[in-house]
Amino acid sequence: LWREKRGETQPEDLSANLVVQLGTITEDLNRRWYERQSGFAVTSVQKRARHPAISWMAATLDGLVEDLQAVFEAKFMLPWSFSEEAAAEKHMAQLQHNMWVTSTNKAILSIITGGGKWLELTIQADPLYQHLLLIAEKKFWSCVASGEPPRLFHLEPPKPRLEAVRIMDMSGSNAWAEWSNAYVRTRTAHQEHECAKSELKKLVPEDAREAAGHGLRARRSKSGAISFEQIEASHA
Structure with missing residues (x-):
């Protein structure tokens, strides 16, 4: 990327990358599906946005959900070993960057998987993550200008925080069955135990x-x- 920004090499040709092309082709469907499921309109599609104070900071948006004051990002992901946490972590830098550029505090990550599944993740702006990201981006652009090859910081980014919105059916989990039975079985004894402690303290x-x-x-x-x-x- 550093060499690309300096004009020393051409961008990688992704026209033969099937996953990338699936993401491109399904982007419009993804957006329309989100609008249908959520009831919110997505505007500013493919808008080139710039940070109001940092001239080199920009983003090409998949869209904005103005009713929620949120950036919209459409992604296609493969279903194998898919998890919401991994999806959020993979795209976190882009989401936090886009929120910073557009001065929004929320991002909607709309995902279609190859397994025919659609889901929506809501990501909140993370000031610490954005601060560390800004430091890294400043250093990168300094290297682009000076010609100095960039070096990695070797730091783990903060873990993404997902908004709890799902309702899960745990009836298929053996571990849940075991511990829920234990909870029900010991609840009365626990309540009696706590009551006994309270009365003993009074004595x-x-x-x-x-x-x-x-x-x-x-x-x-x-x-x-x-x-x-x-x-x-x-x-x-």
């Missing part, structure tokens, strides 16, 4: 540092918190 005199009896000891910490421990009957 400990205010000036008592320790109280014991019937196989249980209560101790008051310097901060006033009371904790319990089971003891042998001979020590009670």
